[in-house]
Amino acid sequence: MPAPAEANLHSRALLRDDVYRSLRNAIVDGTFAPGEKLVDTELERWLGVSRTPIREAVLRLARSGLVVAKPGRSTVVAPLDTLATLQAQTVAAAMHELAVREAVPNLTSDDLDRMQAANEAFAAALKRDDADAALDADDAFHAVAVEVAANPFIRDALEAVTPLLHRVERLRFSSVAARGSIAQHAAVIERCAAGDADAAATLVRGNWTTLADLVLAHPDER
Numbered sequence: 001m002p003a004p005a006e007a008n009l010h011s012r013a014l015l016r017d018d019v020y021r022s023l024r025n026a027i028v029d030g031t032f033a034p035g036e037k038l039v040d041t042e043l044e045r046w047l048g049v050s051r052t053p054i055r056e057a058v059l060r061l062a063r064s065g066l067v068v069a070k071p072g073r074s075t076v077v078a079p080l081d082t083l084a085t086l087q088a089q090t091v092a093a094a095m096h097e098l099a100v101r102e103a104v105p106n107l108t109s110d111d112l113d114r115m116q117a118a119n120e121a122f123a124a125a126l127k128r129d130d131a132d133a134a135l136d137a138d139d140a141f142h143a144v145a146v147e148v149a150a151n152p153f154i155r156d157a158l159e160a161v162t163p164l165l166h167r168v169e170r171l172r173f174s175s176v177a178a179r180g181s182i183a184q185h186a187a188v189i190e191r192c193a194a195g196d197a198d199a200a201a202t203l204v205r206g207n208w209t210t211l212a213d214l215v216l217a218h219p220d221e222r
Helices: 015-027 042-049 053-061 084-106 109-127 131-149 150-170 180-193 196-216
Strands: 066-069 075-079
Touching: 015 042, 015 150, 042 053, 042 196, 053 066, 084 131, 084 150, 084 180, 084 196, 109 131, 109 180, 131 150, 131 180, 150 196, 180 196
Parallel strands: none
Antiparallel strands: 066 075
């Protein structure tokens, strides 16, 4: 589809990160479909910025596997790719496992309450078939450990791979397939509360590994 009709979505003072997030989110939520060409002039009108920050954002999106950029020719939204998704899933599983392992000794009761609240929001979103809210709640659940671990290298790695995984989850996976994560999240919270970092980290890795089974159940869309 063409760029959304709303003009000047952001102010001229838009930061490069905001441009990147706007384009990333539009790809993840399906506003821009796989194989769709991204036209600079349409993006400039939609975002209300010059071509420079858009091109910088496109380079970041290309590194994340969300677009295929051909300098001087065209930029298209990348097709769904099983191999790339599995590679991203492997990195995400390892990083979330490490985050939990590092975070558990420092988790507070408030942190555990945040994880519990996020899991309850996740369950509620799945019950009403709200994929966007479910993804947000799942992010909030896993973000607690990432935040407490306070390891910038974990954050950077996850920033690179998570958008690709979100895109696949939203486009391919039904809420029914994700319901098993509710119990898995609850088990993680229990082990975190007990101070069992090894068990909690293993459970988190297992939670992310289930995504690989779902990816393999669907063929590439090219």
